[in-house]
Amino acid sequence: MTEHPSGAFARTMVAALAERGVEDFVLSPGSRSGPLAHALAEAGSGNPPLGAPRVSLHVRIDERSAGFLALGIARGRAAAGDPRPVAIVTTSGTAVGNLLPAVMEAHHSGVPLLLLTADRPAELRGVGANQTTDQVGLFGAFVRWAADVPASDLGERPDRVTALAERAVRAAVGDRAREDMAAAPGPVHLDVAFREPLGADGGVWSDPPRLRTPTGGIPIVTERAEPAPLPPVARGVVIAGDGAGDVAREVAEAHGWPLLAEPTSLARSGFHCIPDYVRLLESAHGADLAARVHQVVVIGRPTLTRAVQALIARAPALIVARFGARWREAPPHAQRVERDVPSSWLWSTAPDDADRAWLAEWRSAGARVHTPEGWGPRVAAATFAESLGPDVWGVVGSSGPVRALDRFMPSALAGAAPMLLANRGLAGIDGTVSTAAGIAFGAGRAVHALMGDVTFLHEAGGLLIGPREERPRLRIVVVNDGGGTIFSGLEHGGAPAANLERVFTTPHGADIGALCAGYRVPHRAVRSRDELRDALAAPAGGLEVVEALV
Structure with missing residues (x-):
């Protein structure tokens, strides 16, 4: 069999992504994406051919399910301490549109996905070709970066695919030096045109070409000043929303404040946690406590209860951190908004001023949940x-x-x-x-x-x-x-x-x-x-x- 350009591109792309830490691929079957499917069938087998990377391949018929499977794999890896982008492969047409719900969720929650969608080459676009639509830019603002990748030809620059993989992975994992949405992980879309033939070509796997490392300059690194500590108010409250992490508990304990932690905050623990806060805030006693709050610190993104949203809305002083991938979209009356929790928040500038009675009052009213009876x-x-x-x-x-x-x-x-x-x-x-x-x-x-x-x-x-x-x-x-x-x-x-x-x-x-x-x-x-x-x-x-x- 003779190696053809589409097959060579697909093998190089899979190898280049694997070299950059992408281990998981989710594929939905289709003809136009055939070159990637053949490459992944080899790399994802129990015995990959000589030179092929070893990857984990999951095949799903429904692209919508495939998109969320990939999102879940990426979330599971991140939660286990091994964050990596996960790639999704689809054919052209409506298959691509079925990824939109998962892409939207990944965009808002900061999950790195690589969308490899197959498309017709330029000569088949805009001429009524079957299963062909306007896929370029389909995901709009929901992706960190998108590229319209022309069909491969024999004799093209060998490092083109490597450069694409490099930029796609970098965009998907986020750039912590940035202050905009590019700082957070998220989806990246490569709309790849494949020209026939699309079938298996029996081509060999080889190491992807190395990128030339730019030289001739010394990078300038601007150090960001450590944010100021939290104001040492006596009657503060820490609200831990989704994705807050255990650091929310540490902040509450450092300042002697009660912690109102949603179940997916990963912070619902410790002596300062008030697990019965929903029922408490709905009561007259809870309303009185809320009215006496001097400062609210929100870590993570709380979304579950109107009583918490009311507490945030009425906060005399509001400070926010780690408010999701779109972290700048915090409540407009927040005095300070931080992308992450500064280390300076983990200690109090006036530990002797903590009001122990304040925490004790919250604990006496809400430290234990009321277990429901019966069945329901x-x-x-x-x-x-x-x-x-x-x-x-x-x-x-x-x-x-x-x-x-x-x-x-x-x-x-x-x-x-x-x-x-x-x-x-x-x-x-x-x-x-x-x-x-x-x-x-x-x-x-x-x-x-x-x-x-x-x-x-x-x-x-x-x-x-x-x-x-x-x-x-x-x-x-x-x-x-x-x-x-x-x-x-x-x-x-x-x-x-x-x-x-x-x-x-x-x-x-x-x-x-x-x-x-x-x-x-x-x-x-x-x-x-x-x-x-x-x-x-x-x-x-x-x-x-x-x-x-x-």
């Missing part, structure tokens, strides 16, 4: 929280489940908050099944995922994993209450019952057990706290669904 969505959430630990990570869907955990998840020992992740960049229900599977792959450990029935059904296709594909160690707990009941508790709940049911709660009548059987995924129905506890206690050996019928 809140009991299922509380039981799910019990199953998490060092060996079992958690993923939680948007809407009701994450808010139930916010009310009933207790505080852990200091520094021992369970790993609980969620797609809170845009807080949608899209792709939750595939995101959880990806986190299990990326972290290399068992994962329990909690989601509502509508969230599960919205991406039931995420259960579709081919017989030759690796299966995640993932146990999905589906709380089946017959529809989107969260709307009943919002302002829409005052609508006529028939209208509320039809256009908001949308009862589905689906047989989740039969659906799982169709995908050949083990399914178990539980109807009590004890049954759910037993189901969660068993070791997670593969993909399975536990349906909590409430």
Whole structure:
């Protein structure tokens, strides 16, 4: 067989990305992306050919699920301390558009993805060719960088592909020296034109060409001054939103302030944590405490409760850090906004001025959650929280489940908050099944995922994993209450019952057990706290669904 330009480009691209730390590729099948598919089939096999890199390949039929699987793998790797971009390969046309929900979430939550989308060469664009549309720039502001990559020709500059891979990876991981969106990790789009022939060519793998290192100058490094310490007020509060990290607990403890930590903040632990803060802030006593707050420090991005948003809105002094990938979009009345938590926040300039009575008052009213009784969505959430630990990570869907955990998840020992992740960049229900599977792959450990029935059904296709594909160690707990009941508790709940049911709660009548059987995924129905506890206690050996019928 004779090596052809498209095949050579694909092999060099895969090798160049692997050389720059990209180990995970997610592919959805298609003809125009065939050269990349053939290259990945070789590199992702158990015995790659001589010279090929060894990569991890996951194949999914649905591009929407593929996008969220890649996002989950990247999130799992980052949470495990090994952050790397994850590449997604699709064919042309609507396949590319199906990536948009995952790209939007990755943009807002700062997850590095490399979108390798196949396209027609220039001579087939704008002439009515089949499966051809305007893919260049399709993702707009949701990508850190995008390139329209012309089709390869014989005899072209050998380091072109290496240069593309280098720039794409650099843009995806973010540039900490920047002060704009390019500072945060995020998606990158390479729209690659492939000219026929597209089939396997039997070409050899070789090391990607090295880039010439620019010389002749000394880089100028401008040191950024360490931000000032936090003002030593007596009645402060630390609010830890999604992605805050354990440093939020450290800040609260350094200043003697109460810590209001959302379940996915990874900071819900320690003596200063007030796990029952949602119920407390909704009470008259909580309203009185909130009115006496002198300063609010927000770390991470809180999104779950209106009482917390009201506390932030009324803060006499507001300081914000680590507010997501779009960190500059903090509340407009914030006096200070920092991209990350400065080390100067981890000590107090006036430790003797701490008001111990202030913390004691918060603790006496909210240091212990009130465990729900009986059986229902809140009991299922509380039981799910019990199953998490060092060996079992958690993923939680948007809407009701994450808010139930916010009310009933207790505080852990200091520094021992369970790993609980969620797609809170845009807080949608899209792709939750595939995101959880990806986190299990990326972290290399068992994962329990909690989601509502509508969230599960919205991406039931995420259960579709081919017989030759690796299966995640993932146990999905589906709380089946017959529809989107969260709307009943919002302002829409005052609508006529028939209208509320039809256009908001949308009862589905689906047989989740039969659906799982169709995908050949083990399914178990539980109807009590004890049954759910037993189901969660068993070791997670593969993909399975536990349906909590409430």
